[in-house]
Each structure stands twice: as structure tokens, then as C-alpha cells.
Amino acid sequence: MSTNQALADRLAQIARIQELLGADRFRAISNERAARTIEGLSVDIATLAKDRKALLEIDGIGPKIADKVIEFVETGRIAELDELAAQVPPGVIDLLNIPGLGPKTAAVLWKQGGVTDLAGLKRLIESGEILKLPRMGAKSVERLKESIALAESGSQRLALGLALPVAQRIVERLRKVKGVQQAAYAGSLRRGKETVGDIDILVAANDADAARAASEAFRTAPEVRQVILSGETKTSVRVAVSPDLGRWTVEGREGDAVPEESGPTIQVDLRVVPPESWGAALMYFTGSKEHNIELRERALAMGLTLNEYGLFPEDGHEEPPQKRGVKPVAGRTEAEVYHALGMAYIPPEMRELQGEIAWAERSLKRSKPAPSDGDDDATAGLITVGDIKAELHAHTTASDGSMSIQQLAAGAKARGYHTIAVTDHSRSSAIANGLSIERLLAHIEAVREANEQAEGITILAGSEVDILADGRLDYPDDILEKLDVVVASPHSSLSQAPEAATARLISAISNPCVHILGHPTGRLINRRAGLAPDMAKVIAAAKEHNVALEINAHWLRLDLRDTHVRAAVDAGCLIAIDCDVHAPEDFDNIVFGVLTGRRGWLPPEQCINTWPAKKLHAWLKSKR
């Protein structure tokens, strides 16, 4: 685990205990906020901690938290956390993982009910004694029991690629409901986070009848397993996740997985708003929470108030403006709201409170006169799927792919690409049927021949060469020199020490034959952590040696991850976004790679897959 994550976890833990102990809640909020900020930071906090002033420049980090950061980096501990933890049984803190059970309830269970862990809570429920506690009625206990069962089933966050089809299916259905003007998914899914904790759906309905119809359609959908809550404008359900995309194995593929009756589920929240509130509601529901809070504070400072119904003049009334018929300043589109707040439109992927507010202020000034109120993100300058013109990491039946060279080329051409690189596995990847030198040489010939025959697309001969544990590549240089594209990737020894991993990757980057560092950490989301190299050093080496760092677009990899992309982009590194194609549908994964690039603020010109053929081919040759 990275230092950033470890520190964020500890600060969040401080916040949780403070809430449990009933301390000043704004203190807890400050610690929690700092935790989220540090988690999303693209620079290594340990490096930053050497300079206290630099720490204090980060939003939400003041003198007290800066000291805690420094203390943690230097000693590996935070004394304050140790003291706090000694005051609360660890099992009580764990109770907060139960959905719907917050700090106030946990404190009551502990102090008045004598509960010190989950087992104790269950005993209290069984005995019925729990009903004697304040605000604990039969219904509350019933909900609590369901929540405990859910927490015990170990519900982890769902991978982006599994959540997206669920959301798209629901949105399509809601769009067909009479009187529904717009429907979209929002939340962390729209922001393109690699995993999501729930799915948020927003609907704009013409009138109350349409709103009811949309809610009804949502509640009664076939995949709904449970209705959690259902009000006039807000409904939450738990739906089954189809595992039909879950057939990916580490290398190669298995047959379709059999759907399980009691398979994974995810919570889906629906919110219905009037059309004139669409933009404001979409912003509110897209988040991130920290981004929203910042915008609302900004609105207040401008004499305005922002909620999911719109941006209104702040007039000091107790009753919310939308209930008094106050005319909003903005709210129909997101761009309208951002502009009214003195900012350029901010793409969802950037809304993590990691400098995008200042960026949007600068952008608006640059793009005078004021941009149109459409929700186009042309001004943002981030990469889009339409910018991608080449696939540089693809496998054929020669190793572990399911397609021929010609089929690969046809797939790439159908997407409007000008180039595809055939990069089958190297000899050490025995499980993936890696190519011996003899087979590789023959394969190169086959690719060259296919390229001769191909029209409207260039087929390049390449290899996905294993980076061996000691940093050597799996083919000698005189073989690599024969290839148009060399993608060097780690596949084995993925749990080696960080120092060894750093040296290993830098060794590969330093080889003049290498063009692209493929899936640099080898992690699989929710399955294995992968390598934990010093990314700052890897990025610096890639920049020095003119090697592109790959964002592997498969939703289980997304490797580089978003924060590393941001650091690489800031360092001026080249980025490749590749689908690691093994089967025809893998080309579709490009959307996840591009989302991850956008989360790292990647402009198209810094991504080699967007370059025109001439420029790309020249760059590849320049390394020969």
C-alpha cells in the first residue's frame, strides 16, 4: 500500500473515532477531508513531507494536520491516533462499516448497550434488549439485521466495467418512460472511478405523473432484488449484477461464467427532478462530495446558494428558495452553473477537488468571450475516445488471443484506426503460449505479409515482451530491433519488494528498443495489488528515455491508474492507451482507458495513440 493510502486510512480513522467520541464534528470533518485529499494526491506524500510549507499549500491541510503527516512519514505512527484508539474498543469502530449505522448509534450501542463488537451487537438483537435503547424500534432493528447481513457478505466496490452496463441498461429503460425528458447515470461512475460503491441515476421528469412513473419503472425492474427506500423524488434499490463480463482471467479467457442466483448486488439510487433543475442536479449527483462542497461555499461567498435545484440568490430566508418560487440564476445545464460561478465547465472526471477549481477559473479567463452554455467540454482540452487512432497492444492466436492478424486489422479499421500493432507474448509467458524466437521470426514475416495485403490500415509487427524479475527483457536486443513496436510488461514476480520493482521497470525503460511500458504495476482491481514501484522515479525514467507509459484500458487493470497518469502528465511523459486486445469485444474497453486518462487530465497530444500515422510511425522508428 502506498504511503498516501496508509496515511489517508489513519486520518480517516482519527475522524471516525472523533465522531464516535462526540468531539467537535468540524474537527472530524477536517481530518476526513484531509484523508480524501491525500488519497487522491498524485505526488508521493513522503516526498512532500520534507517541506512543511509545501504541505500547508494543499487545500484542507493546516498546521495540525501537516504535523501529523510529518510525524507519520518519519515514525510510521500518529500519536494522536494511538491515544484515540485506546479509548474505543476496535470492534465498536468496525460497527461503522454497517450501512445505516452511524457514529451516534454506534456510541449509544457501546455506552448504553454494552456492545463492544459485532458479535455483541448480534447478541443484543437476539435478546431483544436492543429495543430498550433510545430510538430503537422494531423497524429499526429489522433494517439493522439486514444491514449486518449485507456487511458480512463482504460487499466490495464494483469494478467500473461491471457497473457501467448495469447503469446503461437502467438508463435506457427510464428514457422510454412517458414524460421523462432526460435520464443519465451520475456519481463516481460518471467520474470514471476505477470502482464504484453504488450507482446513481438521475431523471428529469415533466410533471408529477411522469416522476411517479419513472420511480415505479425503476422499483419494479426485473433485476431489482430489494427496495431500500422509496420517496417522492428519491428511490434506492439493490440490484443483481450480471457477471457475464466477469470471465476475464489473468492471461487468456475462460468460458462464460454461470450467473449465480445469489450473486453480487449493488445499490442503485434514483433521483427525479424537474427539467429546469437538470444541470444543478446532475452536478450535485455527480460529485465528488468534496468538489460539491467547494462549489457551494464558493456560491455563498458570491452571495448565492447552490443546491440540486439550481443556483439561487442568497436572501437569508429559512425556507429553501426553490420552495418559494424564487427564480434561479442558473441550473438547466451544468455549464450554465459553472459559468455563473465564474468558472469554465469542468468535465466530470476532473471533479475530485485536486486543483480543478483553480484550473476552471484560469480556463474561463483564457477563453473569453464567455463560452457557450452547452455541456461540451471542448474548452477542457482532455482526450476523448474519438481522438484514438491506433491500437498498439493486441494479441492473435499465435499466443493467447482469439483472432487472426487479419481479423485484428479488420477490427481496428472498423474503429477508424490507421494503425494496429500485433504484439503477441514473449517466450517466458508459457501459460499464454508465448513465442519462441523461431516462432516470433516467422510471425513477423506473417505480419509483414498481412500488411502488404491490407488496405487503409498499417499493421505493425511487435511483441509484448516480458520484463523478467531482474529487469532483463525476454528477447535479446538483436531480436527486439527487428520489431516495429516493443511493449515491455511485467507478468510474473508481481509481489517483489518496491525497490526491486523500481529497478526492474527502470531497467526495461532504459533499453533503447522499448517503446511502451505495458501495464506498469500488473495490478488487477479487487484481485491483486501488483507491483508498488516508486512511480516518481519510473515516470522520470520514462521521460528521460522517451518511453510511453501505458494505460491498459481493460477495466480490471486500468494500469497506470488515475493518480499515476496525472503525475506522468504533469511530468511531460508520453502516454499510450491500449486495449490489450485478445478478442473482438476488447476494443470496446477503450472507453475505460480514456476515462482513466481524463481523470489524469491527459490532453490528446500527449497520448501517442492520437497521433496521425506519419507522426506515430516516425516516433516508433526514431527509437531504432
Place this chain on the structure above:
DNA sequence: GCCGTTTTCGGCCCGACTGTTTTCAGTCG
């Protein structure tokens, strides 16, 4: 515990829903 386009002190985003209460506390996002 942080922070400043009325503030270096005194604020701190805003609304929906539920359950247990008789006007609201707790949780969530």
C-alpha cells in the same frame, strides 16, 4: 481543525428519507 471577495474569530453545504416521535435526530450522498 481549517480558512478568509464583509471575517485572523467565528463561522463551517444542503436536502431527502426513515423511524420514532409530537417536532426531530440520524444517516446518507
